[in-house]
Amino acid sequence: MIQIAVMGLGTVGTGVVKVVAENARQIEHKLGEALQVKTILVRRFKDGPYRQLMTDDFQKIEEDDAIRVVVETIGGVGAAYEYTKRALLAGKHVVTANKQLVAERGCELLELAKKKNVSYLFEASVGGGIPVLHPLTQCMAANRIDEIYGILNGTTNYILTRMVRTGAFFSDALREAQAKGYAEADPTADVEGIDAGRKTCILADLAFGHQVDPAAVPMEGISKLSLRDVKIAQRAGYRVKLLGRAVRLPGGGRTAYVAPHLIAEENPMANVEDVFNAVMIRGNATGDVMFYGRGAGELPTASACVADVMECLQASPRREEIGWSAESDGFENPLELHTRYYFRIEGSLTDAAMAFGQVEVLSEDGETAFLTDRISGEDARAQSRFLNVLSCIRVLA
Numbered sequence: 001m002i003q004i005a006v007m008g009l010g011t012v013g014t015g016v017v018k019v020v021a022e023n024a025r026q027i028e029h030k031l032g033e034a035l036q037v038k039t040i041l042v043r044r045f046k047d048g049p050y051r052q053l054m055t056d057d058f059q060k061i062e063e064d065d066a067i068r069v070v071v072e073t074i075g076g077v078g079a080a081y082e083y084t085k086r087a088l089l090a091g092k093h094v095v096t097a098n099k100q101l102v103a104e105r106g107c108e109l110l111e112l113a114k115k116k117n118v119s120y121l122f123e124a125s126v127g128g129g130i131p132v133l134h135p136l137t138q139c140m141a142a143n144r145i146d147e148i149y150g151i152l153n154g155t156t157n158y159i160l161t162r163m164v165r166t167g168a169f170f171s172d173a174l175r176e177a178q179a180k181g182y183a184e185a186d187p188t189a190d191v192e193g194i195d196a197g198r199k200t201c202i203l204a205d206l207a208f209g210h211q212v213d214p215a216a217v218p219m220e221g222i223s224k225l226s227l228r229d230v231k232i233a234q235r236a237g238y239r240v241k242l243l244g245r246a247v248r249l250p251g252g253g254r255t256a257y258v259a260p261h262l263i264a265e266e267n268p269m270a271n272v273e274d275v276f277n278a279v280m281i282r283g284n285a286t287g288d289v290m291f292y293g294r295g296a297g298e299l300p301t302a303s304a305c306v307a308d309v310m311e312c313l314q315a316s317p318r319r320e321e322i323g324w325s326a327e328s329d330g331f332e333n334p335l336e337l338h339t340r341y342y343f344r345i346e347g348s349l350t351d352a353a354m355a356f357g358q359v360e361v362l363s364e365d366g367e368t369a370f371l372t373d374r375i376s377g378e379d380a381r382a383q384s385r386f387l388n389v390l391s392c393i394r395v396l397a
């Protein structure tokens with residue numbers, strides 16, 4: 001019998017305990033031994049089926065030699081960081097869905113895991129139930145990765161879908177996402193693009209091999225998005241989606257950011273709806289490869305955690321080298337990127353043309369909505385400075 005501990009009994013922690021119990025036979029068949037959750041670390045004891053397994057004392061896990069893997073689903077960087085370090089120092093493998101911790105401290109924790117000859121795995125931290133980090137670091141290992149972009153937050157994609165499809169109010173759609181267990185404890189992280197930003201950093205760290213500091217990555221969410229722009233875009237054959245992007249620049253630098261984008265409806269990314277996430281990875285040998293699935297929720301995220309637990313136990317003594325350099329040099333401002341921009345201005349087509357030259361008009365009714373040619377973010381700013389800009393959204397192009 002292989003014993004593990006789970007730290008935190010929120011949506012993901014509960015899912016991990018359920019998957020281990022419900023899929024016990026398949027897991028045992030693959031591991032050659034039964035897997036059992038021995039201890040669950042909680043802040044407050046709760047009645048229910050797992051009451052006997054609960055402790056509020058981390059030391060019980062740290063000092064229990066029978067526990068070989070610890071699943072951290074506490075979230076944040078406070079207790080989660082301290083307990084992860086102590087578990088690794090105690091020679092236990094650690095698996096997590098905690099994107100904030102991986103984005104901010106992943107490099108250091110991977111180093112520590114390496115020193116202790118154990119694994120630190122975090123497939124569930126990006127894309128929930130979608131396998132994306134393993135394909136990126138293993139199956140696409142022979143590529144130079146030039147770009148990654150994706151819908152990386154289930155909550156905001158769910159909210160956008162509900163607002164567009166049924167005209168739901170933002171606050172009602174958010175409440176629904178919370179009730180379904182998609183949203184973060186503080187949903188500001190979802191709505192303002194911070195959660196997608198952390199996931200973008202992890203993808204960029206692994207793809208480019210250098211630490212991307214979340215504090216350096218501009219993150220814009222959907223709270224300022226106007227339904228009017230979404231509808232104008234839709235009539236013109238585009239969908240508006242919140243994307244995280246990490247791009248290798250022509251000069252060798254790298255950049256990353258999160259922002260809403262117009263996506264042409266022919267792009268499969270445009271039709272990713274509800275809680276689904278999708279990630280496109282462009283390798284110089286593979287071309288575009290796309291991953292799609294449920295990006296949040298109890299069982300999909302738990303599925304990725306439990307698969308990582310199994311991998312820790314099967315990889316002997318630890319999972320092949322993954323990691324990145326702590327050096328963050330080479331990170332550039334995303335305003336360097338050239339792309340098309342959507343503008344809605346209070347003004348006429350003449351005003352738009354005076355600022356940008358030739359533009360593609362999407363609507364004209366007192367206000368003018370139009371698309372520019374490909375320009376840098378700096379130029380988009382400079383050229384629009386005399387316009388009365390109501391909205392400005394990047395176009396994925």
Ligand code: HSE
Pocket residue numbers: 125127128152153154155156182183184190195295296297
């Ligand atoms: N709050 C996150 C989301 C959970 O909505 O995608 C999964 O990371």
